[in-house]
Amino acid sequence: MTQEFEGKVALVTGAGNGIGRAAALAFAREGARVVVSDVDARNGEQTVVEIHEAGGTAQFALADVSKEADVINLIDGTLRSYGRLDVAFNNAGISGAQGSVASLSEVQWNQVLAVNLTGVFLCMKHELAQMEKQGSGAIINNASILGTVGFAGAAAYTAAKHGVLGLTKVAAIEYATKGIRVNAVCPGFIVTPMLERAGLLADENIRKSLENMHAMKRLGTSEEVAEAVVFLASRRSSFVTGHPLLVDGGFVSM
Ligand code: NAP
Secondary structure: OOOOOOOOEEEEOOOOOOHHHHHHHHHHOOOOEEEEEEEEEHHHHHHHHHHHHOOEEEEEEEOOOOOOHHHHHHHHHHHHOOOOOOEEEOOOOOOOEEHHHHHHOHHHHHHHHHHHHHHHHHHHHHHHHHHHHHHHHHEEEEEHHOOOOOOOHHHHHHHHHHHHHHHHHHHHHHHHHHHHEEEEEEEOOOHHHHHHOOOOOOOHHHHHHHHHHHHHHOEEOHHHHHHHHHHHHHHOOOOOOOEEEEEEOOOOOO
């Protein structure tokens, strides 16, 4: 375990699975006290167990990021437990319904926007208020390669992720002189339960075609994204703000 985040408090949303779980484990490994938040208590508690087994410090907090009351409770609970908030990884997200723009229902559109965009806004709003009081903090939002390019069949997701990058840039500018950095990661296709549920991993042909969209001809791992998140949260990126860091095996370069 390194000392990079010794004495720091890191909050990770959607930490019950996939990229969020890997990031929570990485922050704990680097010495942070981690608030593991998710809408799924069983999976979130499992992440906490894994952190404790690895010798780290963490606690679970149930929150649906699309509900402001939950987000307020989440930040209040973090402050009650640990007294401060140094790092926030706004990671919770859903893939939502696939289909052309004309085939999307308003309900399907709203579901994806509520979690993937409004959820990030609500978290940032309350995280920034606390970090401003402290005069320090680092926020990393989980966008996607689909925050930078279009992808047929994923209109709501792509629109939400473009929105996340817009929000990231605005907050980065607004808080740049207040000791707070705001960045984003833009992962390519990463092997997680989200892709499994969408049926993209089981079918060998679909998986191969996804792999071929990346210059490295493979999918990424949650741990590879977590390393980028830890970098953006650390002092090693002290002059980096408003940046959408591609962690995409060359997807967008092709
Ligand atoms: P995942 O394996 O499904 O994990 C996401 C976690 O977030 C799950 O535990 C999920 O709970 C939780 N969650 C869903 N809605 C929530 C809400 N309203 N409030 C709080 N937690 C919620 O997904 P992942 O692949 O790790 O994705 C994490 C983030 O990375 C997302 O923002 C996603 O858009 C982004 N991303 C993923 C990829 C990829 O290829 N996997 C690529 C680019 C970007 P449930 O399981 O109960 O839904």
